[in-house]
Amino acid sequence: MALSGACRDLTILSVTEAGPEGGAHGCYYIELANPGLGSAVAGQFVMVRPACFGQDPVWPRPFSICRLTPEALTLFVQVCGRGTDVLCRLVPGDTVTVWGPLGQGFSLEPDTPTLMLAGGVGLAPFVEYAATHPAPANLDLVFGHRQPLSCYPFAEMAAVVGRAQAFQENTPEDLPRFIELLETKVAEYAGGLIVACGPRPFLMTVARLARRFGARAQVSLENRMACGVGGCLGCVEKNALGQYVQTCTQGPVFWVEELQLSEEA
Amino acid sequence: MSVDTSVRLPGMPVKNPVMTASGTFGYGLEFAPYGDLRSLGGIVVKGLSLAPRLGNPMPRIAETPCGMLNAIGLQNCGVEKFLRDKLPRLPWRETPIIANLYACDADEFAELAGVLSAEEGVAALEVNISCPNVKAGGIAFGQDPCMAGKLAEAVKKRAGDKPVWVKLSPNVTDIVSIARAAVLGGADALTCINTLTGMSVDIRSRKPRLANVIGGLSGPAIKPVALRAVWQVCQAVSAPVIGVGGISSAEDVLEFILVGAHAVQIGTANFMRPDMAFRIAERLPQLMAELGIEDLASYRGSLRVG
Numbered sequence: 086m087a088l089s090g091a092c093r094d095l096t097i098l099s100v101t102e103a104g105p106e107g108g109a110h111g112c113y114y115i116e117l118a119n120p121g122l123g124s125a126v127a128g129q130f131v132m133v134r135p136a137c138f139g140q141d142p143v144w145p146r147p148f149s150i151c152r153l154t155p156e157a158l159t160l161f162v163q164v165c166g167r168g169t170d171v172l173c174r175l176v177p178g179d180t181v182t183v184w185g186p187l188g189q190g191f192s193l194e195p196d197t198p199t200l201m202l203a204g205g206v207g208l209a210p211f212v213e214y215a216a217t218h219p220a221p222a223n224l225d226l227v228f229g230h231r232q233p234l235s236c237y238p239f240a241e242m243a244a245v246v247g248r249a250q251a252f253q254e255n256t257p258e259d260l261p262r263f264i265e266l267l268e269t270k271v272a273e274y275a276g277g278l279i280v281a282c283g284p285r286p287f288l289m290t291v292a293r294l295a296r297r298f299g300a301r302a303q304v305s306l307e308n309r310m311a312c313g314v315g316g317c318l319g320c321v322e323k324n325a326l327g328q329y330v331q332t333c334t335q336g337p338v339f340w341v342e343e344l345q346l347s348e349e350a
Numbered sequence: 351m352s353v354d355t356s357v358r359l360p361g362m363p364v365k366n367p368v369m370t371a372s373g374t375f376g377y378g379l380e381f382a383p384y385g386d387l388r389s390l391g392g393i394v395v396k397g398l399s400l401a402p403r404l405g406n407p408m409p410r411i412a413e414t415p416c417g418m419l420n421a422i423g424l425q426n427c428g429v430e431k432f433l434r435d436k437l438p439r440l441p442w443r444e445t446p447i448i449a450n451l452y453a454c455d456a457d458e459f460a461e462l463a464g465v466l467s468a469e470e471g472v473a474a475l476e477v478n479i480s481c482p483n484v485k486a487g488g489i490a491f492g493q494d495p496c497m498a499g500k501l502a503e504a505v506k507k508r509a510g511d512k513p514v515w516v517k518l519s520p521n522v523t524d525i526v527s528i529a530r531a532a533v534l535g536g537a538d539a540l541t542c543i544n545t546l547t548g549m550s551v552d553i554r555s556r557k558p559r560l561a562n563v564i565g566g567l568s569g570p571a572i573k574p575v576a577l578r579a580v581w582q583v584c585q586a587v588s589a590p591v592i593g594v595g596g597i598s599s600a601e602d603v604l605e606f607i608l609v610g611a612h613a614v615q616i617g618t619a620n621f622m623r624p625d626m627a628f629r630i631a632e633r634l635p636q637l638m639a640e641l642g643i644e645d646l647a648s649y650r651g652s653l654r655v656g
Contacts, residue, residue, distance in 0.1 A: 092384060092625050134623060140570040140598065141416045143622055182623055184384070311411055311418060311621040315380040317373075318396075318422045319411030329405060329425060334380075347408075 093120065094180045098157060100173060104235030111164030112206075112236040113173045114151070117181065119158045125150045126190030127214035128282075128305050128338040131158070132313040135172060135181040142168050147310050149210040149282070149337075150186060151238070158183070161209040161238060187313050188337050191280045191303055195219045200274040201226045201246075202267065202291055204283020205237075210305060211282065212238050215245045222247040227270050229254060229263050229287065268294055275300045280338075282307075285348070292341040302341045308332040323347065353638040354645035357391065357613050359590055360538040361513040362446045362473045364613060366391040367646060368603060368631040371594050371617035372450035372476065372517075373397060373422065374568075375627070377436040381620070385628030388444040391613060395432070397450040397478050400462055402428035412550045412559035417569030417596075418618060419548050421562035424452050424478075429465055437471045446473035448515070456501050460508045467510040475512050477505050477537075480519030480544035492519040492544075495531035502535030515592065517541040520572075520579055529583045539590040541615065543579045546572055569618040570596040577609055584610025584651060598622065600633040604641070610651040 095117040102108035122131075127150070134145035146168045152159040164170050175181070191214055201211045201224060208228055215221050224246035228239055234251050243249035252263050271279060271294040279302035281291040288304040295302035311317040313333045321329035322336065323345045330336070330343075355366040369392035375381055378393045387393060405425025412419045427436070432449075440447050449466045453459040459477065466472050479491035479498055491497045498516065506514050516532040518525055520543040529540055545566025550559040576595020584591050590613070593606035598619035606614045616627040623629075643649045 092623050142413055143418055143569045143618060144413055309411060314624050316376040317621055318425050
């Protein structure tokens with residue numbers, strides 16, 4: 086069982102570019118020594134704040150758990166602003182404060198054919214999902230990305246799961262083709278389980294297709310968070326009843342029928 | 351050197367001056383895994399209204415240099431659910447639980463005060479007349495001395511033996527006049543300050559970063575404003591002042607006490623790390639010993655000016 090709760094200062098073991106082109110595209114693996122975060126359910130996340138943030142930026146940053154072993158916690162980070170830029174410049178021996186695992190993870194059904202739909206950095210939680218799944222042959226991965234494929238942990242996943250397919254979006258014309266691929270796949274898995282993580286428009290497409298084909302699907306939201314523990318109410322999402330639910334504690338993984346996903350977050 | 355961190359506030363013993371600020375500590379329970387709630391001087395819970403409130407649309411928060419903007423809009427579970435499901439699970443016998451209350455008009459404020467004052471587990475009422483993120487009530491009360499005074503009076507009448515704190519807004523020309531009016535109206539203490547109104551925009555999307563467009567600025571960026579306001583108010587009124595605004599260390603706590611505050615509230619710093627308030631409470635006596643401060647009462651307001 087996951088040991089959530091205390092803040093822990095974890096030592097950075099390594100910060101490495103993801104693949105030969107990872108640095109150029111801002112994609113990194115950050116590996117932290119794990120002195121007792123316990124285990125996690127894939128899809129759970131941790132809050133990370135290096136001491137060098139000082140008073141600016143004020144917020145820690147949430148990251149889904151890419152891999153958690155008794156020895157190390159691995160994060161897959163894409164530089165997208167001040168916080169991630171600082172994090173990816175840290176060096177081995179630096180420490181960061183971490184709390185977690187937090188939130189609700191993905192459902193894991195060993196005997197159910199499961200389709201993993203990932204967009205960009207949204208591939209991260211599926212590394213843990215595939216690694217902890219008792220029957221990875223039942224897993225099928227469709228991965229949409231913009232940066233070169235080598236910038237993502239795709240190859241290692243493809244080696245583990247039953248099927249894996251990547252689709253690079255280079256031009257605006259690629260989007261309808263990708264959505265067509267998603268349609269085909271979601272229709273195939275209407276009787277199985279679909280788990281998805283990625284940018285909001287991608288998740289909205291997954292939710293729409295899941296509803297259309299009557300598929301059971303979960304999406305992991307990447308809403309902006311201040312605290313990660315339910316204190317700020319900044320990360321909420323509207324549920325099917327029109328009430329706000331907290332992404333940090335009641336999510337980040339939700340069944341699509343629980344939510345009214347909108348453009349804003 | 352042993353030090354005394356206890357503080358005298360109206361109607362309640364306080365073991366140390368480190369409290370948490372409303373809206374930044376949930377209902378307290380969310381932070382229980384990160385420290386001992388009983389170690390805090392007090393817990394001010396998320397602003398409560400008579401009926402549950404949905405709050406504002408997303409996005410509701412934005413990060414700014416040394417701070418953040420929020421336009422949560424007082425989302426809360428309503429007073430009934432708080433009293434039934436949350437309060438009994440809080441260590442109210444060991445640590446004062448302060449109910450922050452919000453309403454749309456004076457009658458509703460008074461009704462809410464009546465409900466909360468009947469609860470043994472509620473140590474004091476903090477009247478929010480300074481929220482910038484709601485259309486009705488909120489800051490409208492806090493910008494007019496006459497209204498602030500009348501509201502304090504209306505709440506005090508229904509508060510029974512519970513102390514009434516009034517939380518002041520910095521978004522006024524003269525915070526001292528509001529503070530005086532609130533005390534004249536019956537406020538037992540003042541909380542100083544709420545957030546500053548602010549705004550953040552995205553030049554690419556050409557959109558505001560908050561759905562509400564304008565929000566409340568908090569965090570270390572506002573500490574100098576809060577410190578100034580506390581100092582001015584402490585010069586003008588005899589009621590105890592609880593300082594809040596950008597406090598993120600034991601050093602910050604002493605700064606506010608030096609200018610006259612009786613206690614402080616930790617707000618946005620709770621988001622920096624969820625054990626922040628506990629760490630500050632733990633560090634404070636060590637820092638006092640290092641500085642040769644035996645007790646807070648003798649240190650309070652000892653700022654040397656001129």
